[in-house]
Amino acid sequence: MFHPLPLYIGLRYTRTKRRNHFISFISGTSMVGIALGIVALIVVLSVMNGFHKEIQGRILAMASHATLSDPYGGGIADWRAVLEQVRANPHVVGAAPFVEIQGMLASGARVSGAVVRAIEPVEEDEVADLRQHMISGSVDDLIDGEFNIILGQDLANYLGVGPGDQVTLVTPQVSSTPIGIMPRLKRFTISGLFAVGMADYDRNAAFIHLADGARLMGLGEAIGGVRLKLDDLWQAPRLAREIAYELGGVYRLVDWTQVHSNFFSALAMEKRMMGIILFLIVAVAAFNIVSTLVMVVTDKQSDIAVMRTLGMSPLEVMGIFMVQGTAIGLIGTLVGMVAGVLLAFNVEPVVTGIEALFGIHFLDPDIYYISALPSDVHPGDVIGIGGGAFLMSVLATLYPAWRAAKTQPAEALRYE
Structure with a gap:
């Protein structure tokens, strides 16, 4: 049986x-x-x-795996030495300097808040895919002293502007004038548009040249921070701590899991x-x-x-x-x-x-x-x-x- x-x-x-x-x-x-x-x-x-x-x-195409900055909110004066030091780490595959400006862009009667990131076009290719998302113009059009700007497509549509038009950037920095304290203003020419497919970037982001941003923020030869691309983005928290330790704990390192945790x-x-x-x-x-x-x-x-x-x-x-x-x-x-x-x-x-x-x-x-x-x-x-x-x-x-x-x-x- x-x-x-x-x-x-x-x-x-x-x-x-x-x-x-x-x-x-x-x-x-x-x-x-x-x-x-x-x-x-x-x-x-x-x-x-x-x-x-x-x-x-799409988020990581524009955001860095880790960001190095001054913990006290000031600029990094010896940033070239810092770049060489972090690039020596075997887990760092790219590093690029930046200056970030929380400002307003105005065109005629229309005004919109925006995060304006000042970048070095060639070095930015190491940490982000901005060049691949350009729909008009080129990242290489950002040239020191020419005050060109690249806008997200949705932001440009809201402001009613396009390549060749001008927008005014209003920064949180102030200047003393005979009539009192005034916000710092600068007129930029739109040299290109980009579209990532994320409203956070297409509607709220813009890019200018690194030297123009540093000059506008009164940083001189300093920069706001360094963006890093790592060989393993899932190990970003651990690698960020290791890099911070190698730098002697002088700088603040924030990885992408902290920035976008919510x-x-x-x-x-x-x-x-x-x-x-x-x-x-x-x-x-x-x-x-x-x-x-x-x-x-x-x-x-x-x-x-x-x-x-x-x-x-x-x-x-x-x-x-x-x-x-x-x-x-x-x-x-x-x-x-x-x-x-x-x-x-x-x-x-x-x-x-x-x-x-x-x-x-x-x-x-x-x-x-x-x-x-x-x-x-x-x-x-x-x-x-x-x-x-x-x-x-x-x-x-x-x-x-x-x-x-x-x-x-x-x-x-x-x-x-």
Whole structure:
């Protein structure tokens, strides 16, 4: 005889035709529900991973992995020596000086706050991808003494200006004049526009030459700080501490995880909450397993009584129905994982086909800056989803199996 016996009988109950077709229907519905829940979870989390990766890439395309500055808010006078020292670190793949100005840009009656970063065009290529995001003009048009400026596309649209026009930069620095204290103003010529696809940059950022910014802020030959690009951005917190220690603790080092911590924490929280909400689909399907097995136990009362009479223990009876419910959960889980991964890897052509079929457009590039759904399948997510669904299916079998084990043979066979 096949051993173990509970496994043999449980699998036999799973694949044989039941007299009660309603039970078969609920059993099939449970499998389909688990599979659909897993597919939804894998696809949604993969798309969210894709969006997060896209957003992170766009942020880090303009932001540095770490920023070195004077802790007291002053400039760095010996910045060339500092650049040589940090570039000597094997984990630093790029370093560039900058001066940051929190000011206002004005054109006619329109005024907008902006973060104006003064850069050295050639060295800026080591730490950022500004050159790749230029839609008009060139970064090389930022020349010392010519007071050219590059604006984000949305900022230029708001101010109603374009290449060749002029804007006035109002800085927080003040100058003494015969009529009193006045903010420092300087007129710049727009030499180019850029578009990253992030409102924080396209709407609020502008770039000028490093020497022009230092002159405007009254720093002389000093700069505001040094931006660093590291060989491993995920190790930025640890590497930033090492570099700060090498510099003798004189300078303040802030890595990208500190600057954007709230934003990325919000994205992570959004992903967790979406996963919990969608996992309820799997939970509902798992509860269907409970109802299926309860009805099977009721339907098999006489079979259970006979097996008990022939010497089968309550634990073995319990194992039969646990095997049956687990088989339902395992089939639904495997089907859902395979279908979910396949759909997640092909979500873009699927969405394109739906758009073509119904004549709709889910992602308008004029609004979302992307025209396709990004998808990034994480094996850890797939394994976690499949494992969680299977565990929930196994737990759903415990109560019906326990009820089967409590069946009394005499009571079950009384009316047979």
